Amino acid sequence: MTRRQFIKSVIAAGAVSSSSLLSSGPAGAGPKTSPMAVERLITLAVNGQQRHVDVMPQETLAQTLRGKLGLVGLKIGCDRGECGACTVLIDNVPQYSCSILTHSVRGKSILTIEGLARSDGKLHPLQQGVLEEQGFQCGYCAPGFLMSTLGYLRTNPNPTRQELAHGVSGNLCRCQDYDKILTALMRGAEFMRKG
Amino acid sequence: MPENDALFTPKLTGNDYITPDLRAKLTGTARFADDLRAEGMLICKLLTSPLPHARVKHLDTSAALAIPGVRAILTADELPPPADSVSDSGVAIKASPWAERALTMEPHFQGEPILAVAATDEAAATAAIEAHGC
Numbered sequence: 001m002t003r004r005q006f007i008k009s010v011i012a013a014g015a016v017s018s019s020s021l022l023s024s025g026p027a028g029a030g031p032k033t034s035p036m037a038v039e040r041l042i043t044l045a046v047n048g049q050q051r052h053v054d055v056m057p058q059e060t061l062a063q064t065l066r067g068k069l070g071l072v073g074l075k076i077g078c079d080r081g082e083c084g085a086c087t088v089l090i091d092n093v094p095q096y097s098c099s100i101l102t103h104s105v106r107g108k109s110i111l112t113i114e115g116l117a118r119s120d121g122k123l124h125p126l127q128q129g130v131l132e133e134q135g136f137q138c139g140y141c142a143p144g145f146l147m148s149t150l151g152y153l154r155t156n157p158n159p160t161r162q163e164l165a166h167g168v169s170g171n172l173c174r175c176q177d178y179d180k181i182l183t184a185l186m187r188g189a190e191f192m193r194k195g
Numbered sequence: 196m197p198e199n200d201a202l203f204t205p206k207l208t209g210n211d212y213i214t215p216d217l218r219a220k221l222t223g224t225a226r227f228a229d230d231l232r233a234e235g236m237l238i239c240k241l242l243t244s245p246l247p248h249a250r251v252k253h254l255d256t257s258a259a260l261a262i263p264g265v266r267a268i269l270t271a272d273e274l275p276p277p278a279d280s281v282s283d284s285g286v287a288i289k290a291s292p293w294a295e296r297a298l299t300m301e302p303h304f305q306g307e308p309i310l311a312v313a314a315t316d317e318a319a320a321t322a323a324i325e326a327h328g329c
């Protein structure tokens with residue numbers, strides 16, 4: 001089963017469950033349109049801003065953020081939940097945005113790599129730590145790694161190197177630069193603890 | 196190399212420095228190939244073989260071409276035949292009729308490209324590929 005077929009089946013299943021939910025509701029509360037008709041114009045809370053966007057039912061969050069909101073910092077490396085380059089925080093939890101339908105994150109708070117640095121250009125302590133340790137070579141995976149780390153550090157602000165390695169194990173680096181990345185992320189975590 | 200030694204004045208070797216592009220890479224502003232878009236640029240997607248060896252008996256591209264945003268579909272018979280070439284050292288290389296082609300009506304491995312779609316956006320290109328039923 002391909003990821004696309006999976007997403008299609010999720011859409012179909014969602015339509016079935018929502019129609020049964022509505023039919024058991026009070027009389028007259030049923031949908032005016034068919035269950036498959038999903039409102040396309042929605043509002044997303046991205047990096048502290050309310051963004052209005054036209055979203056297709058089958059659209060993934062990664063496609064919306066990159067293609068419609070211009071937030072191309074996150075990467076669609078594999079488009080199948082393997083590489084982690086598309087990781088964003090959804091309500092402070094790191095998630096693969098390539099494997100989440102945009103319609104499912106309405107009302108949730110989304111944070112991408114573009115939302116980390118302050119508007120005056122001052123870097124987030126995690127970014128500053130990685131900068132000073134010269135983590136990452138080509139940098140394609142960096143936005144995903146940083147978002148994963150940020151989410152993991154919320155659960156464990158003072159991790160050992162081993163623990164942090166486990167915390168970012170959902171992210172791949174094709175430069176195989178893991179050792180330097182971990183050193184840099186550890187420095188970033190240290191900067192975050194100092195505030 | 197020896198006569199150039201006198202001209203070599205290292206500025207960075209042995210010193211701490213931060214590579215000039217690192218900040219952009221960490222803030223998401225660095226642009227990689229897939230982040231670039233040009234005016235009028237089309238998105239290409241390939242229809243690839245679902246089987247390790249097959250012969251395509253019939254191709255009907257009409258449904259795919261009717262999808263809004265789909266601009267062109269390229270098939271194997273529209274490709275130029277393998278052409279003779281000349282190597283850097285001036286040696287003529289005869290074209291091989293068995294050379295690998297970009298597209299084929301007889302794929303020899305699962306995933307070998309059969310046709311290419313060009314569309315104004317990725318969703319239209321994907322819909323056009325799926326319209327071929329693979």
